[in-house]
Amino acid sequence: MQENENISHEHDDDEQHEHAHDDNDTPQHTHEHDDGQHEHEHHHEESFIRKYIFSLDHKMIGKQFLVYGLIMLFVGGGLALLFRWQLAYPGRPLPIIGASQQYIDEGEIVTSNDKRWDKIFESEKEELMETHFPNGVIEDKTYNMLFTMHATIMVFFVVVPILVGAFGNFLIPLMIGTRDMAFPILNMLSFWLAVLAAIVMAAGFFVPGGHAGAGWTGYAPLSVDPQWTDVGWGQNLWAISLLIQGFSSLVGSINYITTVINMRAPGMTFFRLPLVIWSLFIVAILLLLAFPVLSSALALLIFDRLAGTTFFTTTTEGGGDPLLWQHLFWFFGHPEVYILILPGMGIASELIAVNSRKPIFGYRSMVYAMIAIAFLGWIVWGHHMFQSGMRPGMGSFFMTTTMLIAVPSAIKTFNWLGTMFRGSIRFTTPMLHGIAFVSMFVIGGLSGIYMANTPVDIYIHDTYYIVAHIHYVVFGGSLFAMFGGIVFWYPKMYGRYMNDTLSKIHFWITFIAFNCTFFPMHILGVGGHMRRIANPQFYDFLQGFEGMNIFITMSAFTLGFAQLILVFNFFWSMKLGKVAEKNPWNVTTLEWEAPTPVPHGNFAQIPTVYRGPYEYSVPGEESDWIPQAQPEHAPASAGD
Amino acid sequence: MMAQTEFEMTENRPLSNAKLAVLILLGSETMLFSGLIGAFLVFRMGNVTWPPLSHADIELPRIVTGFNTLLLIISGFTMFHALRSIQQNRIILFRILLIGTGLLGLIFLSIQGYEWSQLIKNGLTLQSSVYGAIFYVLIGCHAVHVLGAVIWLVIVICMAFSGRFSSDRHIGVETCTIYWIYVVALWPILYFLVYFA
Numbered sequence: 001m002q003e004n005e006n007i008s009h010e011h012d013d014d015e016q017h018e019h020a021h022d023d024n025d026t027p028q029h030t031h032e033h034d035d036g037q038h039e040h041e042h043h044h045e046e047s048f049i050r051k052y053i054f055s056l057d058h059k060m061i062g063k064q065f066l067v068y069g070l071i072m073l074f075v076g077g078g079l080a081l082l083f084r085w086q087l088a089y090p091g092r093p094l095p096i097i098g099a100s101q102q103y104i105d106e107g108e109i110v111t112s113n114d115k116r117w118d119k120i121f122e123s124e125k126e127e128l129m130e131t132h133f134p135n136g137v138i139e140d141k142t143y144n145m146l147f148t149m150h151a152t153i154m155v156f157f158v159v160v161p162i163l164v165g166a167f168g169n170f171l172i173p174l175m176i177g178t179r180d181m182a183f184p185i186l187n188m189l190s191f192w193l194a195v196l197a198a199i200v201m202a203a204g205f206f207v208p209g210g211h212a213g214a215g216w217t218g219y220a221p222l223s224v225d226p227q228w229t230d231v232g233w234g235q236n237l238w239a240i241s242l243l244i245q246g247f248s249s250l251v252g253s254i255n256y257i258t259t260v261i262n263m264r265a266p267g268m269t270f271f272r273l274p275l276v277i278w279s280l281f282i283v284a285i286l287l288l289l290a291f292p293v294l295s296s297a298l299a300l301l302i303f304d305r306l307a308g309t310t311f312f313t314t315t316t317e318g319g320g321d322p323l324l325w326q327h328l329f330w331f332f333g334h335p336e337v338y339i340l341i342l343p344g345m346g347i348a349s350e351l352i353a354v355n356s357r358k359p360i361f362g363y364r365s366m367v368y369a370m371i372a373i374a375f376l377g378w379i380v381w382g383h384h385m386f387q388s389g390m391r392p393g394m395g396s397f398f399m400t401t402t403m404l405i406a407v408p409s410a411i412k413t414f415n416w417l418g419t420m421f422r423g424s425i426r427f428t429t430p431m432l433h434g435i436a437f438v439s440m441f442v443i444g445g446l447s448g449i450y451m452a453n454t455p456v457d458i459y460i461h462d463t464y465y466i467v468a469h470i471h472y473v474v475f476g477g478s479l480f481a482m483f484g485g486i487v488f489w490y491p492k493m494y495g496r497y498m499n500d501t502l503s504k505i506h507f508w509i510t511f512i513a514f515n516c517t518f519f520p521m522h523i524l525g526v527g528g529h530m531r532r533i534a535n536p537q538f539y540d541f542l543q544g545f546e547g548m549n550i551f552i553t554m555s556a557f558t559l560g561f562a563q564l565i566l567v568f569n570f571f572w573s574m575k576l577g578k579v580a581e582k583n584p585w586n587v588t589t590l591e592w593e594a595p596t597p598v599p600h601g602n603f604a605q606i607p608t609v610y611r612g613p614y615e616y617s618v619p620g621e622e623s624d625w626i627p628q629a630q631p632e633h634a635p636a637s638a639g640d
Numbered sequence: 641m642m643a644q645t646e647f648e649m650t651e652n653r654p655l656s657n658a659k660l661a662v663l664i665l666l667g668s669e670t671m672l673f674s675g676l677i678g679a680f681l682v683f684r685m686g687n688v689t690w691p692p693l694s695h696a697d698i699e700l701p702r703i704v705t706g707f708n709t710l711l712l713i714i715s716g717f718t719m720f721h722a723l724r725s726i727q728q729n730r731i732i733l734f735r736i737l738l739i740g741t742g743l744l745g746l747i748f749l750s751i752q753g754y755e756w757s758q759l760i761k762n763g764l765t766l767q768s769s770v771y772g773a774i775f776y777v778l779i780g781c782h783a784v785h786v787l788g789a790v791i792w793l794v795i796v797i798c799m800a801f802s803g804r805f806s807s808d809r810h811i812g813v814e815t816c817t818i819y820w821i822y823v824v825a826l827w828p829i830l831y832f833l834v835y836f837a
Contacts, residue, residue, distance in 0.1 A: 182657045254664045262653045262660060288664060289671045296675030300777065307766050309773035311679065320770045324682050328675055 056184035057600055061191050062170030063493060069162035070567060072198065076153035077560050083146040086138040088553035090535040098136025132210060141230055143534035144213030151216030152238065155340065156245050157198055159478050163343035165194065167485055168256055168280045170493065174591035175277050177265025177609065179601045182258040186251045193248035197241045204237035212238035215532065217333065220312030220325035224304045236305055239298045246295040249287045256284035265590065267609035272628065274589045274613040275360060278367050279346025282374045283339050290335035297328035326388055330381035338377040340474050342370060344437060344481030345412060351434030351484050352416050354587050356423030357624050359614040361415040369408035376405045386457045395454045402452035409445050413438060429503040433484025436511055440476025444469055447522065465525025471518045483566065491580030495597040498577060502569040509562040516555035520548050588627045589613050662815045666822050673826065676778050677833065683770045684837050691771045698764045700835050701755050708751045709831050715744035716824035723817045729807035738797050745790045752783055775834060782830055789823045792816050
């Protein structure tokens, strides 16, 4: 492999290569390219379907996951806005689709919406709108469906597909220096299984009885027996869809793990892997081992619902155990929340190191911290069940293990701060997102410590405090990292920059609206505001929170609509953005060695790696960054 | 500095992609069965009498299943020796052993199926408390895996008869062997757990 060493960051404008690698059928490019700025020509064009639909190219599959995730982000976000309306104005008709108050009170038709509602009621058909939103008002059962599906979609169809599916697929082969994933066909299968899961999940909205309403955690016996929620096939489709999703992530994680272990470029040792690859590798292992446990629980749930078994319900004799569902679910569920945050940590590490022009502080400790978090994730699931009935001794065990997670998390946080400390920070949009990630993650992490304490948890469990916590970690953490990652890698994905002004506007509105939305929820939670209630005004002691709920809803709408800026920018820049050079941010890692746009097969020649991933501002060097593939007798990297 | 051995590690992979992928898959399978076995143990611990009093007359066919267990273990050995023989390029023996393994797998499945039909006749169904339910789900889950392994084996047999394997080209046999032996090795655990708990 030593013949492939001609890649340097100066980048010869006329690299020409003979291809020694004809072991795959990917079209190789052998022509000149001037900094990758012109359209790349393949030896043979692939058909539209091969290229954009059933693509085997990891980059296209990554982009497919990204678009898929962004679409689902709007579905999930839209559901959230619907129930936020209900929380601020319980019982009031929804704007735009609701009927007027006069129509509801007196049956007097005032607006054109009233006329439509009148017709819907007259037709006496079981219309979707009528059953879920009579007069445009959200029914209590509909409310259950909305929050259940909001969480389900956000967790399984937005964060995992984008952070793991999109960034994993796009980055792993490029950053470890190989031509594609180990199993391109499995890779394609993984994406289309995810689409199938999304279709099945979406179908649940249209069946009689509505979609699943037992919360994303699907606690038994709520999820088991339709008599509690009035949900029929919705819950079944929910379970079936997640089973399909399980296959999708199984296939995907087999692919990721094999690729990272077996396909690294020459010289790319494990401790020269960029942290984002480490995080995706660890996440793939977590997905591989955690999801089957959920699958087993889902299978039992489906048997309970369809075959008349009693796994999760108690009967007089020989009955099952509702708590078993919680154990199985959270045994999966807690690793799952690390699946949501770890790739964010990896992406943030890249963004912060690159934009601080400094090596990541404590590279190895960052890796070990992620491994420690991933390991501890397996022995803390009980902290979701403190109030479900547990021996106090067990509660102490889970409390202790949970608090232990603060240690590796703090290591990571201080390392990010250490990386930024005295760096020559460039406040690019990705960096802003990176900093937002760290600060929001700290808030989310600290609120987690309170809930890990069993005595405190008695008072704040099942309140808005937990809602605030999960959103600070998953939105403030994962989604900010995701936005930052999109802006950061966009030039490599599409060969153009995203519009920076729009990106910055998007960032600031999102950041401010995010905090306005979720910070007050801490106060609601401490005030005893329960989560998952359709009408806070129903309770005397929650009357005083009306103003805060309205404020949160306003902020949530701002937050939701701000995401339109991102999507507009995303698609607009694809065609009209400023054309990007090969390595616009001066990054050391391998993905920037590939020409832009990246051709099928990625690299003209597989690069050889000579150093760690974060060689920024190396003392005595002229340039403040040294690419991983640059030979020379340079000092050891931070990672060694 | 960066040791030469670490360079070699990436280039001389100890395991091929396919073999590694199957081993990773087995990790996932293990967790699936752990979930189900965990559920079984919860039900077993939660009931003082097992089977519950309402099904006290049910007796699982321990002896026949024990014999069946033996068959499956033998199939593991035949599969292993099939791999051995292709490594030594003994094609005829290889094909015979493959077919023998497949037949043993099918016999195992048929006996299981027959037993199930007898049990259902005797009144043990999916609905008869968690005892029947977890029995059918757990044993059935394994049976599905055996079926999957048999289908995989049939594909391997077809490839073997079209001469696709040789002493230095048999990754398809190797991966199938790993999976087969995993499914075989899992069975005694389930057998003792479910039939003797």
